[in-house]
Amino acid sequence: MTQRVAILISGGGSNMVSLVEDMQGDHPARPVLVVSNVADAGGLEKARSRGIATACVDHTAFGANRSAFEARLSEVLEAAKPDVICLAGFMRVLSAPFVTRWQGKLLNIHPSLLPKYKGLNTHARALAAGDSEAGCSVHEVTAELDGGRVLGQARVPILPDDTPEKLAQRVLAQEHVLYPKILRRVAIGDRSRLDLP
Ligand code: GRF
Secondary structure (H helix, E strand, C coil), X not given: CCEXXXXXXXXXXXXXXXXXXXXXXCCCEEEEEEEECCCCXXXXXXXXXXXXXXXXXXXXXXXCCHHHHHHHHHHHXXXXXXXXXXXXXXXXXXXXXXXXXXXXXXXXXXXXXXXXXXXXXXXXXXXXXXXXXXXXXXXXXXXXXXXXXXXXXXXXXXXXXCCHHHHHHHHHHHHHHHHHHHHHHHHCCXXXXXXXX
């Protein structure tokens, strides 16, 4: 049974593209919807040009009413009947009721070696700490920000002349490798941990 995958984005959608481009041939899953909370997110056009249904649930239209935003987001998702929902550069914190509603289906990719550096500005923090390596993590989404079970990680060395921008680029390249690998495993029910060399 082909798994139905919805992908949530907020920006350029490079992780979404990597996931979509991997979901071909004998892959056990297919993309069914790309949703952005940002109306002019570049990723929406990338999805459309690949023939994938898109939707926008603009969080600014709901003001401070997070539950109303999430209720609309759930409505849009329910119509797509997703088996897996991949957060891919999605920049909204999701509340406990939303996570409970979609329990077990939500994955996220975070640009740090969790549990280090939950939240934002991960690369600057790793550089400021003098770390020798950085990386990215795919994890199950829970109500705790970037706190769910880690399903896989990829590591990159931190180089002497690194800036947050240079490091971000190097980590992003590994995100594009790791996330599709983890999604393939999750799509066949394998949630064992996969750490890339
Ligand atoms: C990047 O900073 C990436 O590290 C994180 O989300 C941001 C945008 O990613 N996962 P994308 O290009 O929109 O997938």
